[in-house]
Amino acid sequence: MLRAFVLLSLLSLLPGMASAEELEVLGLTGTHRGLYCVLVFIIAYGFVMTEEFSHLRKSKPVIVAAGIIWAHVAYLAASNGVPVEKVHKAFEHDLREYAELFLFLLVAMTYINAMAERNVFEALRSWLVSRKFGYRKLFWITGIITFFLSSVADNLTSALLVGAVVMAVGVNSPRFVALGFINLVSAANAGGAFSPFGDITTLMVWQAGKAEFFDFFMLFIPSLVNFAVPAAFMHFAIPDETPTFPEEEQVKMKEGALVICGLFALTIITAVSFKQFLHLPPFLGMMVGLSYLMFYGYRLKLLHSADNGKFDVFAHVRDAEWDTLLFFFGVVFAVGGLGYIGYLELASEAMYEGLGPTTANILIGILSAIVDNIPVMFAVLNMNPDMDIYQWMLVTLTAGVGGTMLSIGSAAGVALMGTSRGMYTFFSHLRWTPAIIAGYAASILTHYWLNG
Numbered sequence: 192m193l194r195a196f197v198l199l200s201l202l203s204l205l206p207g208m209a210s211a212e213e214l215e216v217l218g219l220t221g222t223h224r225g226l227y228c229v230l231v232f233i234i235a236y237g238f239v240m241t242e243e244f245s246h247l248r249k250s251k252p253v254i255v256a257a258g259i260i261w262a263h264v265a266y267l268a269a270s271n272g273v274p275v276e277k278v279h280k281a282f283e284h285d286l287r288e289y290a291e292l293f294l295f296l297l298v299a300m301t302y303i304n305a306m307a308e309r310n311v312f313e314a315l316r317s318w319l320v321s322r323k324f325g326y327r328k329l330f331w332i333t334g335i336i337t338f339f340l341s342s343v344a345d346n347l348t349s350a351l352l353v354g355a356v357v358m359a360v361g362v363n364s365p366r367f368v369a370l371g372f373i374n375l376v377s378a379a380n381a382g383g384a385f386s387p388f389g390d391i392t393t394l395m396v397w398q399a400g401k402a403e404f405f406d407f408f409m410l411f412i413p414s415l416v417n418f419a420v421p422a423a424f425m426h427f428a429i430p431d432e433t434p435t436f437p438e439e440e441q442v443k444m445k446e447g448a449l450v451i452c453g454l455f456a457l458t459i460i461t462a463v464s465f466k467q468f469l470h471l472p473p474f475l476g477m478m479v480g481l482s483y484l485m486f487y488g489y490r491l492k493l494l495h496s497a498d499n500g501k502f503d504v505f506a507h508v509r510d511a512e513w514d515t516l517l518f519f520f521g522v523v524f525a526v527g528g529l530g531y532i533g534y535l536e537l538a539s540e541a542m543y544e545g546l547g548p549t550t551a552n553i554l555i556g557i558l559s560a561i562v563d564n565i566p567v568m569f570a571v572l573n574m575n576p577d578m579d580i581y582q583w584m585l586v587t588l589t590a591g592v593g594g595t596m597l598s599i600g601s602a603a604g605v606a607l608m609g610t611s612r613g614m615y616t617f618f619s620h621l622r623w624t625p626a627i628i629a630g631y632a633a634s635i636l637t638h639y640w641l642n643g
Contacts, residue, residue, distance in 0.1 A: 215277065216533040219267050225532045228260045232525050236562065239518075240599065248514045253521025260528035267532065285527035289520055291474045295462075296519070297511055298477040302455040303348065304507035305484060309448035312352050317442035319356045325433045326360075326367050327426065333357055333371060334378040338418055341382035342389040343459075350379045350603035354610060360434045365614040367434070370425050372607045372615040373623050377595045377630070379603045381418035384591030385410040388459060392568040392590045399572050401583040404467060410588050413638040417592045420630035425623060447491050447502075454483045522566050530573045539574035548582045553635065556589025560596035581642055588638055595627050 219225050235256035239249040261282065268278045306312065324332060333353045341349035350372075357371040383390030387397045387407050396402055458480025465476035481504075488504045529535065542551040559567050568590050578586075594600030598608055598620035607615055 216531055216536055217264070217267060217271065217273065218533045218536075219271065220533045220537050222267065224263045224267055225534070228263050228529060228532060229534060231256050231259050232529060235521075235525070236566070239563070240561075242605075250514045250517035250521060253518055253525055255521075257521045257524035257528065260525050264528050264531055281527070281531045285524050288527075289523045291472055292519055292523070293516055295474040295477050296516060297508065298458065298474075298481045300511040300515075301481060301504065301507045302451070302458065302484060303344075304510050305451050305488075305502075305504070306448065306455065308502070308507065309445045309451055310442055311444055311448050311452060313442045314444045314448075316352065316355045316359070319353075320359050321441060323433075324360075325431070326364065327429045327431055329357075329360060329434075330367070330371055330374060330426065330429050331422070334374045334418065334422055337375050337378040338382035338415070341379040342386035344389075346376075346379035346383050346390065346601055346603040347606055349382070350375045351606055351610070354607050358610065358612075361614075364430055364432075364434060366428070367430055368611060368614040369616075369619045370429055370623075372611060373598075373620055373627075374422055374425060376598065376601060376604045376607065376620070377421050377592075377627060378418045380592045380595045380601055381414040381634075384417070384588050385414040387463075390564075390591045392564050392587055395568055395572055396583055396587050398466075398473070401572075401578075402580055402587075404463060406580060406584065407587070409642050410584055410638065412641055413588055413634040414592065416637045417588075417595075417630045417634035420633045421595075421623060421626040424626040424629070447487065450487060451484065454480070454487060458483060519565070522569060526566050526569050526573065530570070535570055535573045538570070539576055543574065543576040543578075548576060548578050549585065551576075552582060552586040552589055555586055556593030556631065557596070559590050559593035560600040564590045564594055564601075581638075584642060585635070585638060588634060589631075592631060592634060596624055596631065597621070 235252040238245065238247055238252035241247075242249050264281075265278060269275075319333075319336075333356055337349045337353045340353070354372060354375055357368055357375065361367040361371060380390075384393065385407055387393050387404055393407055397404060397407065458477060461480050462473040462476035465471045465479075466473045485504050488502050491502045526535075542554070546554070555567060555571060568586075571586060571590075576582075594604070598604035598615075598617050604620065608617070
């Protein structure tokens with residue numbers, strides 16, 4: 192699951208999304224087939240939400256749903272005299288979005304696999320454990336590290352990496368593990384909200400042209416407040432003791448580990464530069480960045496064949512999180528199909544015109560506590576409501592941090608429940624939901640105070 196981090200870290204960049212409003216929708220939301228498509232999507236996403244219990248990979252139901260939805264879209268279009276060319280244009284719009292997403296994520300996942308193979312994450316975990324902090328100090332240190340780490344990785348990877356530290360030192364304190372994991376989920380979601388590369392929602396909003404690269408940093412203080420408020424409440428429930436630390440040998444990074452980290456940073460810079468200065472799709476910069484790793488991998492083989500002969504870039508490509516990549520295929524095409532029928536336009540009128548952007552954007556965050564923020568933000572961008580930069584930053588913030596309210600609201604929470612050995616559960620998280628809601632409200636008020 193470690194490799195899946197990129198899921199929320201560098202999804203980015205969906206250039207085609209900005210032109211979604213140019214597509215003429217079918218306007219057949221009241222038909223039986225249209226309603227059937229909505230039902231298919233709901234059922235499919237129900238399977239996604241219960242993946243932890245059913246062990247059915249999340250990509251499988253959404254791919255089936257996407258196929259069924261588009262089959263009905265084609266039938267509806269033909270039955271109402273819509274030219275095939277227009278249907279193909281809508282379909283190719285979704286295909287372009289997915290292709291650019293796929294290539295971007297594939298490079299990011301390859302780099303993460305390479306860093307994991309070079310022991311980068313294990314060395315960091317080992318170093319943290321060796322410092323032998325008390326429970327309360329460790330609570331804040333792990334939270335702050337996760338907050339900043341998730342601004343360049345994503346909530347899943349950051350939570351899993353630092354969660355290993357919490358588990359290692361809290362093996363004899365289930366209470367510390369439970370509170371520490373809630374803190375990690377909160378920190379991971381909040382940290383990804385203020386950085387264009389920190390969370391899928393920020394990446395999609397940036398790529399859609401709704402905000403410039405540095406505009407997102409206006410969310411730094413609101414995101415910090417979102418993390419700090421519930422952490423302050425939980426601080427006093429943490430045992431004021433020093434844990435018994437397990438003795439373990441310090442893990443060392445393999446040859447070239449730091450260079451690969453540097454190449455990953457250079458790859459991100461290349462992707463941003465391609466978009467900001469050359470006005471080219473960022474996935475092209477990511478592909479150029481992949482070549483950095485290819486050439487450096489070749490150098491490792493030549494100079495360190497005895498220790499590093501097994502380093503193979505294509506093995507890391509092979510080990511990418513294909514379930515995640517195919518899940519995004521299903522989401523893009525299923526949501527895109529519903530949008531072409533006209534449901535996103537209908538939802539936009541009901542929410543943004545009926546309730547107003549502020550109320551609608553706050554509700555988006557609450558919805559993301561139940562439904563993953565990926566399809567939620569994808570739907571908002573396809574609705575394309577007329578909003579200023581303050582409102583786009585508001586929905587970026589709420590969609591990013593709203594998932595903290597429930598343990599099932601983000602990939603980080605679901606993953607940590609699976610690794611906690613029963614010490615962190617849905618109900619242990621729910622007990623602190625009021626404090627998390629207080630942080631959610633405080634972050635929105637802070638954003639209004641600073642940026643409104």
